[in-house]
Amino acid sequence: MQLLLIQPATKQVQDLGTWPPTESTPLPRPEAGAFYWLSCERSEFEAQLAAVQPLLLSLCGTPLVDLHISDLLNAHIPSTFDYTSDYDVLVFRRLDLPQTKAPSTTKGLPTAPVGFAVFDEILLSVHPSACPVREHYLQRLLSPAGTFPEKRSAGSRLPPSSADLMLRQIDQMVDGYQSLRRDMAKQIDGWQMALLNPKSRFNDWAEVLQARLGLHQLDEICEDQRSAVQDWIDSLDGWSSEDSSKTARRALELLRVRSRDVLEHIERVIHHVHRMEQSAEAAMQMHFSAQSNRANDIMRTLTTLTAIFLPLNLIAAVFGMNFDVLPLVHKEDGFWWAMGAMGLIGLVLLVFFWRRRYIEKDSLLGNND
Secondary structure, eight states: OEEEEEETTTTEEEEEEESSOSSOOOOOOOOTTOEEEEEEEHHHHHHTHHHHHHHHHHHHSOOOOHHHHHHHHOTTOOSEEEEOSSOEEEEEEEEOOOTTSOOOSTTOOOEEEEEEEEOSSEEEEEEOTTOHHHHHHHHHHHTTTTBOOTTSOGGGSOOSSHHHHHHHHHHHHHHHHHHHHHHHHHHHHHHHHHHHOTTOOOOOHHHHHHHHHHHHHHHHHHHHHHHHHHHHHHHGGGGTTTOOSHHHHHHHHHHHHHHHHHHHHHHHHHHHHHHHHHHHHHHHHHHHHHHHHHHHHHHHHHHHHHHHHHHHHHHHHHHTSOOSOOTTTSSTTHHHHHHHHHHHHHHHHHHHHHHTTSSOHHHHHTTTO
């Protein structure tokens, strides 16, 4: 577990090292508006719970309740939000993929929960092992030398409160889902081109099914995230009565703006997921419709050719009868008269069916395969 003291007024970040410390040293006295950030992995939080609770009691005057402790330790909990009169608890599931591995819709969507306990004086965050979000913000806050110059962009300034720091980390998690949606869109677009290509023989139906299941899973994850963030936004309405100063009202309004921005990003992912589901379904329907039309064209061509050769088979059957007296049988040019009549009948029928559009050039030449 690593403990930081973030002082937005002086733009300083003090690294207090691992917690609990090896020696009993008092915590530095924070300035007005400063807060602590205690970040840890889930296994560390479980092992050091006996040291975390006294720290929260000394800084905030209240420890975590048992129900919230179980939520923070639960690796299978969905995104959720809960609160007490002293602190808020928000659990948000993030993609749990290696940074060197591209997301894939066919292998499922591994996710892991990140838990936040938001106090006024401290932010407690519980991450899965090797969480890149935690490492990113630790490096960002501690470099260079924990100082954030005033001339930097607004996105690089120190978070003014523990709640703002939590929202920044959640926003980065949502960005991972937005990157995933782009990869999924590319994969589905490739399948659409293969499904709509009449010359292709599409056989990746298992991949398409797994992709649709992945889209459903992503939709459920995002719905839980939206519900949790919406509950968090609703809880902000109760903060206005705590401090009515102009500075506090402005900070609360900025917090609401950032919360709504996170919610809008989640809704954008949900909207894109629904659109990808509709695109995949439409491509499949168009594929089956094209295959049905192709089969109809083949059957129409075969039926037309059969109709052309039926009179010819009739003539051949008549002349194949075992009768001694048949017209043209005993004539030297009878064979050629019969062949000419059969060719003329076939040609007339072919022209007739062609004019009626029962057969087409592409069907006869096989260009529609």
